[in-house]
Amino acid sequence: MAAVVHKLLHHGHGHGHHSSSDAPTSSHDRQNSDMERALENEKRGLAHWEDHKRPLSPGEVCANPEDKPVGYSSNVFTQDTFELVKTLGTGTFARVWLVRFKNPKLEERDQVFALKILRKVDVIRLKQVEHVRNERNVLASVAGHPFITTMIASFQDHDSLYMLLDYCPGGEVFSYLRRARRFNEPTSQFYAAEIVLILEYLHEREGVAYRDLKPENILIDAEGHLKLVDFGFAKKVENRETYTLCGTPEYLAPEVIRNTGHGTAVDWWAFGILVYEFLVGQPPFWDQNPMKIYEQIVEGRVRFPSAMSPDARDLISGLCTVDTSKRLGNIKGGAGAVKSHAWFRNIDWEALYNRKVNGPIVPHLRGPADTRNFDEYEPEPENREVYSQEMSEKWGEFFKDF
Structure with a gap:
């Protein structure tokens, strides 16, 4: 999690479930409550970024991604953190979804993002490993520029790589x-x-x-x-x-x-x-x-x-x-x-x-999650190839900094 966000957040206000003092806590419960706290902190950092979304100066954009409020690698977010709302676009090895937080709190209801999901199997099969790594690293290094899609965070699980991006409701x-x-x-x-x-x-x-x-x-x-x-x-x-x-x-x-x-x-x-x-x-x-x-x-x-x-x-x-x-x-x-x-x-x-000049075309939107400027897409195909243990051993190293 970016150091800047840590500075913005008041630690110790996590919403983990504290057990009553006399009940012994298992390490599993403690781990869960730590994860929940970390997730709440990360969400709060994100809300802070959303509220104050101002263009970072070129010097600030240039900062190390780990020192910026956006462009970092998260070990807290998982696909389960988000509800997939609608497909915004598909490519040969990626699909971009409009997402929001699962079970959002009142203040999170209007927060929507674009989540780019890349299946490791397809990335490897189509020899796109280098391109995908370039994409992630370049997006991390330019996060916060006023006219480049902001990669808020990247993360991964066994099968897939994820890039959480800001949502541009106006379309192409x-x-x-x-x-x-x-x-x-x-x-x-x-x-x-x-x-x-x-x-x-x-x-x-x-x-x-x-x-x-x-x-x-x-x-x-x-x-x-x-x-x-x-x-x-x-x-x-x-x-x-x-x-x-x-x-x-x-x-x-x-x-x-x-x-x-x-x-x-x-x-x-x-x-x-x-x-x-x-x-x-x-x-x-x-x-x-x-x-x-x-x-x-x-x-x-x-x-x-x-x-x-x-x-x-x-x-x-x-x-x-x-x-x-x-x-x-x-x-x-x-x-x-x-x-x-x-x-x-x-x-x-x-x-x-500094985005002080108004854009010539401002999209008409019904709300933050309006998708009318995007096409409809077929659902994902079933029975897709699995990312095997063997593949993981061979390729895991290439994705480790995701």
């Missing part, structure tokens, strides 16, 4: 973009600016390449701000090159397709594609056949609609530059050069980081 930016066909310039600038702050933090503070920037991975929270989710491809690259082919065809940078080694610059390319898609309604490179998309990307000729403003064209051209040594965001000045671009001249970066 993608669905709003599809409904609106395209965003106007002020809306596009607002969302783009929040993404610049995310990339600046990931690249310059953490040395992390996100590698999967696209509208489907950007959610809208209750106040209309963005939250970047799904860090499965994120990787701490610092100044090294990496070679894994990953991402979504329309958003891949030329150096990923050419497999010449890539770093954080891939995110600035994808960011250019994203700004184009916000303003136009579709990405600049598109074809039914992915190979044709790749050819267009490597050639790197962006065609702009005549209605697009000169500043927007200039920004996108600077970002979607095939030569990484000339790519905006990757040249001298880094993210600062992007922030000082004319297209962002109306952005107050300080106010934006």
Whole structure:
């Protein structure tokens, strides 16, 4: 449990069941009551975080996860702590649930979270062990950033790995973009600016390449701000090159397709594609056949609609530059050069980081647990492969810091 939360909590106010003084307590009872007390403490720390949810400054976000109120590894939470309400999303080896505490107290009734459950068997079978560890570690290191999904805590049991995340009831930016066909310039600038702050933090503070920037991975929270989710491809690259082919065809940078080694610059390319898609309604490179998309990307000729403003064209051209040594965001000045671009001249970066600027689209919600912005999903399949003792002996070590 994070040290900060310990400081916030008054110990000794646990709600463990104390036995009457004359009845001897068994060690089992004592253990149970200790666990209950620890759980109450952890829940109280969480309530405190929820009440004061303010953006941590970049320096605070950078702190060791064990010293932050969020992003820690919990040995108190279990799946049994939570009631699974509804599936919010599924992937090849994970399912995300809307959850709340089981038997909530009055003050916990409105507290809901997203719980990402990853089955160890599937993670191993699909060779995702490294990706999952990267995801957990990156989320722990960035927890508390105003525009990145907050991993509150991670934990595990014999079969599964869990990440408890804040719930973004607005759903994907993608669905709003599809409904609106395209965003106007002020809306596009607002969302783009929040993404610049995310990339600046990931690249310059953490040395992390996100590698999967696209509208489907950007959610809208209750106040209309963005939250970047799904860090499965994120990787701490610092100044090294990496070679894994990953991402979504329309958003891949030329150096990923050419497999010449890539770093954080891939995110600035994808960011250019994203700004184009916000303003136009579709990405600049598109074809039914992915190979044709790749050819267009490597050639790197962006065609702009005549209605697009000169500043927007200039920004996108600077970002979607095939030569990484000339790519905006990757040249001298880094993210600062992007922030000082004319297209962002109306952005107050300080106010934006502190969430003092209102989001252009604020979702209509019936309450904290509203799920109307998420699709319906099939129930989980029955009779799934079991995580055996043999697997546990071979792989347990890889998950130990979860």
